[in-house]
Amino acid sequence: MLGTLMEKNPLVSSFVVLILTTSLSVVTELNPLLECVKVSLLIYKSLETKFFSIIYLLYGASVIDKAYIKSNGLPFQVTTPGRRYHMVTSLLHIEEINRAPLDVLSLHAVAKDFLQPKDTMHGFEWKDVRGVEGTGFVCALRTILTGDRYVVPLYEMCKTVITRLNCSVFFGKELAEDRDSTFAAELIRLLPKAISRFTASYFTRNYTSSATNDGLQWLIDRAPKKNAWSIDRLVGEVMGVWYGSLHTLSIAVTFALLDLYSHPSYITPLRAEISSTSLADFNTPSATPLLDNFLSESARLSAFESTGVRRQALQTFTPSDGLRINRGEWVCIPHRSMMRDDSNFADALTFDGFRFLKDSGRSSRDSYTADASDKWLIWGIGRILCPGRFYASAVLKLMVLRMLLRYDCELPQASEERSFQWGSTVMPKGGIMLVARERGDGEAVSA
Ligand code: HEM
16 A cells, blocks of 8 residues: 555655655664664665656656646656755745846756756856846758658758758858858868968958858847857857757647647648748738637647756745755656646647637737747747747747648558657657648649
C-alpha cells in the first residue's frame, strides 16, 4: 500500500525517505550495521531523483500536463534534472511574476541555463540580470522525386527553409548567398594567423553587404550607446536571437503544416481566402481572418513549449498564497496545459481551425495570432513579450500560403504519432514525410 503510494506520489516517497533517514541517524549510533541501510536509503533517494529527472526528459510535457490536471488550479511542483519548477496558473500569480523586479525573477538566467553560452558560444559571459537597456534585440533538401511527386521529410524541409529565410532577413540576401565570405572564412581557418587576415580581406575587397540595412545591422544599431557592449557580448546577443528564432519557428511551421494536412477540410476555404487576397495584404490579420484563425488554433493545440513563461529566482520570491520560490528555483506557467483545458477553451482537445471566428466576444483570447494577453500566453506576458512574434506570424502565414498555392500535399503517415517529448518541449518527429505535387499552372497562383 505504502509502496504504491510512494510510486504514485513522489512527495509521499520523499517524505517517507526523510522520516526513515532521520530516525535511522539516531539509531545508527547504537548499531553500526544500520549505517549500511542509511547509505542504501541515500542512494535510493538520489536514484529516485535521477529517475524522475529522466522521466521528465522523456515525457516532460505529459508530466506537467498530468500534474496540472491534478492540481485543480493550485500551484504545483515538477522535478526536472537538477532543478525544481514551481508551476502557477492563477491570474494573480501571473500578474505577480510579471511585476517582479528583474533582479528577483530572471528570464536571462533561464536562457543562460538552456543555451549554456559559456560552452556553446566561445566563453560568452551571459548575465543573469537583464541590463536596464533590455535585450536590445527585443540546400540540400533530402528530396525523393517519385513520378510527379516530391516526398520530403517535413521537419527537415521546414528547418532548411526557415534557416534560409532567417539568413536573408538577418544578414541580407547578399551576405546570405555570399560565397566570397565563405571562401574567406575557409582561408582564415587554413592559413597561418599572420597572413590569414590580409589574404581574406583581399578576397572580400568588393564585399559591400556590411553596409546594407539588414536585420543584423538593425540589431547592432539597437545595442546601447552608453556603456557600449563588447564585440563578444554583441555576438552572443545576436546568437541568442538567432537560436531562439530558428528553433521556435521551424517547429511552429512544421506543426502548422501538420495541422493543415491532417485536417484537409480546411484547404479549400483557406485557398479561396488566400487567392482573393493580394500579397501586400496577406499579413493584415483582418484581411485573412481564416488563415489567422487557423494559425491561432495551431498555436493553441500544437503549442510546442509546455511552459510559456519561465523565470529563475535570483533571490527568494514570495508571491501570494504562501508560495515560496527559493533562490535558484524556477517559477513557470504551464501554458500548454492551460491551452488544452476545457475550462479555458470549449472542447479544448478538438482541433477547430476557425474556433475564434465563432467566439465573437473573443473572450478566450485577445484578437489575432500575434496578440498577447494573460489568457493568450503563446508569446509570454506583460513586460516580457516575444519581440519576434510579428515576424514569426508573418513567416507562418507565408509558409502556409506558399504551400497551399503551389502544392497539393498529403501526409501518408497522418495516423501515426507525430511528435516526441524532450523535457518540456514537444518536437515534431523527424521521420514524418510530406508528399507534395506541384499544382498545374491554372491552379497555382504566383506566390
Ligand atoms: C512561433 C515562434 C515563437 C514563439 C512561440 C515564441 C515565444 C516566445 C515566448 C513565450 C517568449 C517569452 C519567454 C518568457 O517570458 O519566458 C519569447 C521571448 C523572446 N523571443 Fe520569441 N517566440 C517565437 C519566435 C521568435 C522569433 C522568430 C524571434 C526573433 C526573430 C524571437 C525572439 C525572442 C526574444 C529576443 C525573446 C526575449 C524577449 C525579452 O527578453 O524581452 N522569438 N518568445
